Amino acid sequence: MSAKPDPAELKQAMERVAAAARRAFGLGLQSNAGGNLSLRLRSAEAIVIKPSGVGFAECGPANLQLVHLDGRVEPSEHKPSKDLGFHLEIYRRRPDVGGIVHCHSPWATGYASAGIEIPCLTVQTVEKIGRIPLIPLAAGVGAQTEEEIGPVFADPAVRGAVLANHGSVGVGPDIEAAGHIAEIIEETAHIAFVRDALLAANSLPAPPAPQLGTPAESRRRKQEEKKKGG
Numbered sequence: 221m222s223a224k225p226d227p228a229e230l231k232q233a234m235e236r237v238a239a240a241a242r243r244a245f246g247l248g249l250q251s252n253a254g255g256n257l258s259l260r261l262r263s264a265e266a267i268v269i270k271p272s273g274v275g276f277a278e279c280g281p282a283n284l285q286l287v288h289l290d291g292r293v294e295p296s297e298h299k300p301s302k303d304l305g306f307h308l309e310i311y312r313r314r315p316d317v318g319g320i321v322h323c324h325s326p327w328a329t330g331y332a333s334a335g336i337e338i339p340c341l342t343v344q345t346v347e348k349i350g351r352i353p354l355i356p357l358a359a360g361v362g363a364q365t366e367e368e369i370g371p372v373f374a375d376p377a378v379r380g381a382v383l384a385n386h387g388s389v390g391v392g393p394d395i396e397a398a399g400h401i402a403e404i405i406e407e408t409a410h411i412a413f414v415r416d417a418l419l420a421a422n423s424l425p426a427p428p429a430p431q432l433g434t435p436a437e438s439r440r441r442k443q444e445e446k447k448k449g450g
Contacts, residue, residue: 225286226263233259233268234281240321240395241270241279249406250276250323255387256303257321259395260311265289269307271298276323302363309366310391313374319395321402324387327409332382338409339429345408347433352405353381380405 225233237259244250244257252275258267270276271285285301286294289311293300301307307320331338337354340346353372358364364383372381373391380390380401390401419426432438 224264225261225266229261229263230268230286231281233261234284236395237268237270237284238279238281240319240399241276244321244323244399244402245276247403249325249402252277255323256301256307257323257395257398258307258319260318267307267311269301269304271296272301273298305366306364306369306389309370310373313370314376314391316376316393317373317391317398318393319398320389320391321395321398322387322389323402325402325406325409327413328382328388328406329386331409331412332387333385335384338382338405339412340408341412341415341429342408343430343433345404345433346430348404349379349401349408350377350433352408353378355381355383357384357386 237257240257245252255276256270258269260267266286266288268284269287270279271283274283283298285296285298287300287304289308291308303322310317310320328338332354338352340349340351355364355368355372358368364386369389372378379392380388382388382405388402388405390398390405392398392401432441
């Protein structure tokens with residue numbers, strides 16, 4: 221793999237990161253300040269990432285940064301993201317991850333700030349994510365670093381997590397897939413809040429959550445149960 225990225229790929233990567241940022245902003249997953257997102261390059265051991273001080277709605281090829289996986293930042297007029305460390309750590313630990321979207325989406329961050337893990341209540345969440353781990357604050361008081369986040373994402377089954385008092389993180393084979401995970405996390409947190417409010421208002425017990433995420437899995441389970449029953 222070359223030390224320098226292919227110019228055509230780099231240009232396309234910057235356009236994709238900018239598009240993902242605008243989508244997240246448009247969906248209300250992130251205000252124009254804070255959060256971060258990045259995309260791994262195939263032609264070089266490097267990523268394209270939003271730098272500090274650039275809003276999601278303002279992202280474009282002119283203000284995104286090229287950073288090597290060893291931590292070297294290519295010259296830029298912008299400061300590196302405060303979250304650069306954990307982005308690099310996830311990429312180093314997870315060769316399958318090609319994109320990361322970290323945002324301060326309100327419903328997910330609300331759960332994270334309450335210290336509550338978001339329950340996977342829908343079949344889509346069970347299928348697409350499985351579980352959304354809650355990562356505590358660093359030393360109980362500060363923003364999470366690569367030391368807290370890296371070990372959680374070392375598990376290849378983890379596709380998304382929430383950071384206590386901070387936000388959500390979605391990963392995927394590309395930045396579009398990572399963005400979809402961030403969207404599902406936010407949607408699931410909203411659904412969980414509405415469900416819990418309705419249960420409390422009507423003094424109802426929580427019904428069981430789905431264990432299987434697709435119709436094919438449900439059919440297979442039914443067939444297995446029939447065989448057991450004779």
